[in-house]
Amino acid sequence: MxxxxxxxxxxxxxxxxxxxxxxxxxxxxxxxxxxxxxxxxxxxxxxxxxxxxxxxxxxxxxxxxxxxxxxxxxxxxxxxxxxxxxxxxxxxxSPDSLASGGDDLYLAIRGDLHAHTDWSDGGAPLDEMARAASALGHEWLTITDHSPRLTVANGLGPERLRRQIDDIAELNRSSDGTCHILTGIEVDILDDGSLDQTDELLDHLDVVTASVHSKLRMDAAPMTRRMVAAVADPRVDVLGHCTGRRVAGGRGARPQSVFDAAEVFAACAHHGTAVEINSRPERVDPPDDLIELAYDLGCLFAIDSDAHAPGQLDFKALGAQRAERLGIEPDRIVTTWTLDRLLAWTAGGTRSSR
Structure with a gap:
């Protein structure tokens, strides 16, 4: 590979x-x-x-x-x-693969539901991310720049997000069609579980990945309520890097958030919200035991790169290695799905499919 x-x-x-x-x-x-x-x-x-x-x-x-x-x-x-x-x-x-294992699942992955551009805190423009995804063999890529509350990451307010949606439409019109770019957002889960973007725009996007970026040390009970409220929102498709932990990297380690994982994942399974297997090497989020719990509770998964630059899109190899080692079947992983099936799922038509 x-x-x-x-x-x-x-x-x-x-x-x-x-x-x-x-x-x-x-x-x-x-x-x-x-x-x-x-x-x-x-x-x-x-x-x-x-x-x-x-x-x-x-x-x-x-x-x-x-x-x-x-x-x-x-x-x-x-x-x-x-x-x-x-x-x-x-x-x-350069190594053939970033991971020692997971090759079959790597090849089965068709796209990515979590990637950033220089519209927020990414390092490259939209068109370069699209070219890199195409070079990797992706059939589709979702652009999920940050929402406005995350000012440190230059999060997108409504007007900027509308402009990005228009730019993505133009990019798809002018592309060779090998990789379709989906509109999306990594929306902040606010303290009460509401989402940091207008209802109108959330309804309009192809994909919504929801993540906690603030008050990561919140007590377990309110953090659980916060996350359950978010994953129960019918517009949320993916729960991003659910523990918020960092295990390595230049910004240092960070402990995982505390919450009732069984309650949160049960809500994900009930509402058809995928649990992200975040492939960034400094995150490895969720840890193995929580992936196994989410699997046992019937959750869908998304192997995502959380790329902030084109070369990081290949971090998916690390997520594929973990998922294959933990015995997750490819069909339970929405990033192996065709574009048509994925869009039917995000539109709500196959939320109950397992």
């Missing part, structure tokens, strides 16, 4: 720079390093291949704002019809 199928010479310089950024993100390299290639790709796209070729011959590529010595070498080799050495090295040294 190989993610982001390797490209060879000749390769467009923008494709080469973008592919390097994706693979570095997948390996969790520094944001600064990744952004250098992304900026160079944007600069190269603005300039065009003809000028890039002229400047490569003249040795003036680094005079273009956003292009440095390393990225200039990538461009020069690319316009010369060669596979850039930097890209060849990154492709060669």
């Amino acid at each position: 190989r993610s982001f199928v390797a490209v060879g010479a000749p390769v467009d310089p923008v494709v080469a720079l973008t592919r390097i950024a994706w693979l570095l993100e997948r390996r969790r390299e520094s944001t600064y390093r990744v952004e250098a290639f992304r900026k160079a790709a944007r600069a190269a796209e603005r300039v065009g291949v003809e000028e890039l070729t002229e400047r490569a011959t003249a040795g003036t590529l680094t005079a273009i704002v956003g292009i440095g010595k390393t990225t200039a070498s990538v461009i020069a080799e690319s316009v010369a019809g060669e596979l850039p050495g930097y890209l060849a090295d990154v492709q060669q040294t």
Whole structure:
């Protein structure tokens, strides 16, 4: 299994720079390093291949704002019809899979219900996330940027969300159709269990993933009521990273929230709300024992990347490994479903299907 199928010479310089950024993100390299290639790709796209070729011959590529010595070498080799050495090295040294196991389930996954763009706290624009999803073989991808209360993540108020919905419609109209982009939101679950977006917009979206981002140390009883109220809302399709824990990463560890998991998952099962298996390596959320409890109670699941950059879409391999190890059948995982079946489910038509 190989993610982001390797490209060879000749390769467009923008494709080469973008592919390097994706693979570095997948390996969790520094944001600064990744952004250098992304900026160079944007600069190269603005300039065009003809000028890039002229400047490569003249040795003036680094005079273009956003292009440095390393990225200039990538461009020069690319316009010369060669596979850039930097890209060849990154492709060669990137592991075939991020996980040791779960390959069959990985291949069965058709899409993702939780991904962010630079509209909120993601690192790439909508169209680049779509191209990366297509390169991974996704049939569909849901954009779930944050809701307005999460100001630290530049959450989308109603007007910005409406504009994003329009942009997604235009992107789908102009795409080659290999990966359909769904409208969505990662909506904050407020203290009383209500949702941080207008009713009109929540009704309009293809997918609603609901997550707790505040007061994570709330006492168990009110936290349980809060989560049950959210998953019982007919507009909520997925309960995101339910414990809120962090087990690793640059921002440090964080304990899981305390709530009556049996009551919350029973509500998920009753209302047909999927429990997210969040694939981010710093989350591993829910822990195994809670996944097993949700399974025993009859819940559906969603293996999601929670990607904040294109290369992170392949985090799904980590979720697939866990789900396969815990014996979850693919049909219980909504991210293995066809687009038509998924949309029938989010519209409420198959909420009782198990």
